[in-house]
Amino acid sequence: MNSTLHITSGDIAGGSLIKAGLSGEVFVWHDVLYDGPRCLGWPDETTFNARAAFLEDFTAGGLDRQCVLDTLRQQYRKLAEAVSSKPIVLWFDACLFDQSMLTHILMCLRHQSAQNVELLCVSEFPGIEPFHGLGQLQPDQLASLYGNRRPVTAAQFDFAVQVDGAFATQDADALSELSQMTDAPLPWIPAAVARWLQERPDSATGLGRLEELALTAIRAGNDTPHKIFRSVAANDTPPQFWGDITLWAKINALAEREPPLAKIEGPVERLPQWQNDVSLGEFRIQALPS
Numbered sequence: 001m002n003s004t005l006h007i008t009s010g011d012i013a014g015g016s017l018i019k020a021g022l023s024g025e026v027f028v029w030h031d032v033l034y035d036g037p038r039c040l041g042w043p044d045e046t047t048f049n050a051r052a053a054f055l056e057d058f059t060a061g062g063l064d065r066q067c068v069l070d071t072l073r074q075q076y077r078k079l080a081e082a083v084s085s086k087p088i089v090l091w092f093d094a095c096l097f098d099q100s101m102l103t104h105i106l107m108c109l110r111h112q113s114a115q116n117v118e119l120l121c122v123s124e125f126p127g128i129e130p131f132h133g134l135g136q137l138q139p140d141q142l143a144s145l146y147g148n149r150r151p152v153t154a155a156q157f158d159f160a161v162q163v164d165g166a167f168a169t170q171d172a173d174a175l176s177e178l179s180q181m182t183d184a185p186l187p188w189i190p191a192a193v194a195r196w197l198q199e200r201p202d203s204a205t206g207l208g209r210l211e212e213l214a215l216t217a218i219r220a221g222n223d224t225p226h227k228i229f230r231s232v233a234a235n236d237t238p239p240q241f242w243g244d245i246t247l248w249a250k251i252n253a254l255a256e257r258e259p260p261l262a263k264i265e266g267p268v269e270r271l272p273q274w275q276n277d278v279s280l281g282e283f284r285i286q287a288l289p290s
Contacts (some may be wrong), residue, residue, distance in 0.1 A: 002024070002074040002104060003024045003025060003086060004023060004024030004086060004087045004088070004089055004239040005024060005025050005027055005082045005086045005087070005089070005092065006021075006025065006026045006091060006214065007027070007028075007029055007086050007088060007090050008026065008027075008029070008081075008088070008090075008091040008092065008134060009029055009091075009092055009093075009097065009101050009102075009134070010028065010133070010134065010135050011028055012135035012145055013021060013028075013091065013133070013135045013142075014026050014027075015135070015140055016084040016134075016135075016137060016138060016139045017091065017139070017142055017265035018035050019080075019139035020139040020140070020142045020143040020146075021139070021143055022086075022146060023090075024086075024142060026172070027075070027078060029075060029105065030071055030075065031051065031056070031072070031100055031101065031104075032058070032097070033100040033101045033103075033104045034096055034097070034100035034166060034167050034196050035050065035054075035058075035107075035148055035166075036050075036051055036054035036058070037050040037054055038050070038056070038168050039052060039168065040165055040168050040169070041107070041111060042076070042108060042111045042112075043072070043076065043211065046071055048072045048073060049069065051068070051072060052065045052068040052069040052072065053065055054067070056068060057070045057263045058247060058249060058272075058273075059243060059273040059274050060126035060244070060249075060252070060270060060272070060273050061274075062272065062273045062274020062275065062276070063274060067070060068239050069269065070113055070213070076108070079109070080112055081104070083109060083112040083113070083114045084128070084254055086116075086223070087116040087117075087118070088109070088114065088116065088117045088118070089117075089118045089119075089120065089149055090102060090105065090106075090117065090119045090120065090152075091120050091122075091131075091134060091142075092117070092119075092120070092122075092132040092134070093121065093122050093123065093131075093134050093239055094121060094122070094123035094188040094191065094239050095132070095133055095192060095195075095240060096192040096193075096195045096196050096241035097242070098133065098134075098192075098241075099163075099186070099188055099192035099193075099243040100163075100164075100167050100191055100196075102119075102121070102186070103158070103159075103161075103163040103164045103186070103189070104160075104164045104167070106156065106160035106161075106164075107150065107160050107161045109157070109164075109285055110157040110161060111153075117152045118150060118151055119151075119152050119153070119156070120146070121147055121148055121186075121188055122134060122137075122145060122149075122279055123188060123239070125141060125145075126136060126227060128229035130235075130238040130239075131238060131239060132238055132239045132240040133177050133239055133240065135219075139209055141153065148151070149208065153185065155185040156185045156186055158185075159184065159185040159186055159189075159246055160186065161245045162178075163178060163186070163193070166178060166193075167196075168176065170188065172197070172200070173179050175193050175196060175197060176197065178190060178193045179193040179197055181192075184200065184218040192241070195209075195237070195241060197268035206257075208245070208250075209236075210232070210236070210247065210250050211234055211250045211253060211254060213231075213232045213235055214228055214232055214250050214254065215224055215237070215245060215254055215261055215262065215287065216231075217232050217235075217285045218251075218254075218262055218286065219287045222285075223284050223285055223286060224280070224281070224283065224284065224285070225244075225248065225251070225271060225280045225285070226248075226280065227283075228247070228251065229244060229247055232247060233254070234283040245273045245274065247271045248271040249273055251271055251285060252264070252270045252271055252273075256270075259288070260288055261287065261290055262284070262285055262286065262287055262288060262290055263287075263288055264284075264285050265284045265285070265286075266278070266282050266283035266284065267282050267283075
């Protein structure tokens with residue numbers, strides 16, 4: 001029997017899945033599928049190069065363009081190879097990050113005429129409150145969910161193509177319609193899309209919701225990256241789609257606005273967004289008058 005390929009969205013969740021004792025291989029998908037340039041359908045080299053440049057810029061150089069390019073090529077190659085030889089189980093949670101990735105992978109699997117695909121989507125777990133995502137679960141907790149997986153239906157594949165197309169083109173009207181659905185074949189999509197719409201710049205302030213939450217935290221006296229993170233996490237609506245890299249990018253954006261809304265003091269001008277020799281504990285952030 002062919003070994004199962006388990007696909008999930010985060011390195012922490014992937015590491016726990018490896019330890020969960022399930023048969024097969026664990027593969028972590030890497031990309032931010034609700035943002036940045038990409039084409040409709042299966043990506044081509046133009047899309048690979050555009051996304052590599054985008055992710056290098058998004059992480060302020062923390063992710064090297066060539067490394068991103070190599071990763072993207074490898075993961076689509078692996079997906080194409082798995083379709084013809086392995087059962088596939090998709091492990092995702094209900095947040096925007098995961099749902100945009102789920103629909104993209106389902107679109108790719110449909111493009112490759114995949115047949116043996118099962119889905120586990122987790123929006124809650126007993127005893128974990130608030131539940132933000134699979135990364136909170138221990139290996140035994142993940143293993144306990146395995147029996148809940150269900151075959152992906154034709155309607156879900158078709159719907160995923162529709163949703164992925166809306167994210168790829170960033171079609172606000174299409175996404176607005178998706179956010180208001182009450183009977184979506186993938187029931188977690190409307191709330192995830194609604195959260196994406198909240199990140200669009202407000203007509204009065206020019207800020208998205210995550211920037212607003214960060215600025216509110218800074219104005220409340222949270223003057224370090226970790227204090228801001230805790231405050232924003234406590235005040236955002238679960239599940240939390242963003243991580244520290246995204247939040248640091250939003251804080252940097254507040255400092256880069258004209259006029260700036262925040263001032264960053266530290267060993268470098270901006271918060272590092274990836275592995276770096278600079279300690280985040282050396283930074284202080286303060287709000288500036290709007």
